[in-house]
Amino acid sequence: MSGSSDESESNLALLSKDVEIVDKKGSTNSVIWKWFGYLKNDEAQIKTICKICRRFVKTKTGNTTNLFHHLKKHHPNDHTESMKMRADATPSTSRASSGAVPKQKSIVSSFVAITPYERCSKRSKDITRAVSNFLAKDMMPLSTVEQDGFRKLVKVLDSRYELPGRKYFSKTALPQLYEECRGKLENNLRNVRYFATTTDLWSSRTSEPYLSLTIHYIDEDWGLQSRCLQTAYFPDDHTAEILSAGLEDALASWGLSKDRQVCITTDNGANIVKAVSLKNWTRLQCFGHRLHLAIGKLSIY
Structure with a gap:
């Protein structure tokens, strides 16, 4: 009870506009410090104070969750503004201010990035189907898949995809596409x-x-x-x-x-x-x- 009484008395004392509130020392990464600060004589900056209602808000070192919660509960308009400012902060700005260094890729992820897809993988099947549809829809010759320009284009779009030869498209991919299209049409004609x-x-x-x-x-x-x-x-x-x-x-x-x-x-x-x-x-x-x-x-x- 004594703790609550002391806090209430402190809150009443802070209602006076004469009490000076200073900003947080050092660099700040969060927009929340626009609404919070500390007493001038609080050299260690232990007790956080709301600049709007001039109340003490308990918070752990480095944790601003309670501060945002205080704005949301007692000052909804300011909370909305803080959320907008938070969303507008770009990731590059945040990384630069925090001094974060981009992580180096692991050996496993580096090898995965250059390992060709397996022919039975979903990604490989999707690309092969797209190429088959291109050949059929635009009535392109099967020799297209063996031309240097087309193969280079596919390699740039996805370096892990290995384009099959014309024999695969003529004997497997295109007949499969035909059977699928024919089945759908037969279904409609019923x-x-x-x-x-x-x-x-x-x-x-x-x-x-x-x-x-x-x-x-x-x-x-x-x-x-x-x-x-x-x-x-x-x-x-x-x-x-x-x-x-x-x-x-x-x-x-x-x-x-x-x-x-x-x-x-x-x-x-x-x-x-x-x-x-x-x-x-x-x-x-x-x-x-x-x-x-x-x-x-x-x-x-």
């Missing part, structure tokens, strides 16, 4: 009640024949969707019967029933026109192809 298709025969620069098939449908949000299902190598004779069977096989490979196909759009080739009629499918003429033919005939005149 909910499609009716659809239309577009097909065309074309040849590559090396004169290899391909048969493409694209599906068009309206999704659950009434958005028109178009997806190229496949561009398949088609070395067989391009007779109406073979084309008809090829189109039916293509639909079946995607789990699509021909009964749900409302129409198919083709050019005016005699073989493809007959192939569609053999299946009794509703056929629409390709507007772009018809327009091209019309412009070609006009140019003659």
